[in-house]
Amino acid sequence: QVDLVESGGGPVQAGGSLRLSCAASGATFVIDGMAWFRQAPGKEREFVSDIHWTREHTYYANSVKGRFTISRDSAKNVMYLQMSRLEPDDTAVYYCAARRGSTYYQSGDYKYWGQGTQVTVSS
Numbered sequence: 001q002v003d004l005v006e007s008g009g010g011p012v013q014a015g016g017s018l019r020l021s022c023a024a025s026g027a028t029f030v031i032d033g034m035a036w037f038r039q040a041p042g043k044e045r046e047f048v049s050d051i052h053w054t055r056e057h058t059y060y061a062n063s064v065k066g067r068f069t070i071s072r073d074s075a076k077n078v079m080y081l082q083m084s085r086l087e088p089d090d091t092a093v094y095y096c097a098a099r100r101g102s103t104y105y106q107s108g109d110y111k112y113w114g115q116g117t118q119v120t121v122s123s
Contacts, residue, residue: 002026002112004096009117016121017084022096022114024077031098034072034079035110038092038119045095049081050104059104063089086121093118 008020024031035050049070050059058070069082079096094117097110 002028002031002098004098004112004114006094006096006114006117009094009119011120011122012086014086014088014121014123016086017082018086018119019083020081020094020096020117020119022079022081024079024098024112028077030100031077031112032101033099033104035097035099035104036070036079036081037095037097037107037110038090039095039116040089040092043092045107047105047107048094050099051079083119086119088121088123091119091121 003025005023012018031053033050033052036048037045038048039045048061048064049068051070051072053074067085072079096114098112099110103109
């Protein structure tokens with residue numbers, strides 16, 4: 001079992017920055033990659049970014065490319081999402097997820113999920 005806990009969410013003004021963190025505990029050795037998803041009211045959960053845990057390959061949704069940066073500290077089992085130039089459309093609950101395997105991007109690729117942290121971007 002892998003436990004994921006997000007932190008760092010909160011209110012922020014448009015154009016501002018925020019950094020989210022996701023701490024993993026438990027059987028973290030099974031993790032091949034971690035990702036951020038988000039879900040806004042009335043919308044389906046969508047992929048934001050993924051990082052391979054050892055190779056550090058990163059992937060981003062088109063909507064956040066150039067604005068968000070995903071990173072990780074493998075020694076501490078912590079993943080980060082640095083969000084810059086935030087827009088009102090970025091408002092959502094952001095979820096941390098961990099996968100076992102090589103496939104990424106789809107929700108079904110991720111076995112473990114956190115409870116989410118709210119990000120609210122005001123215009």
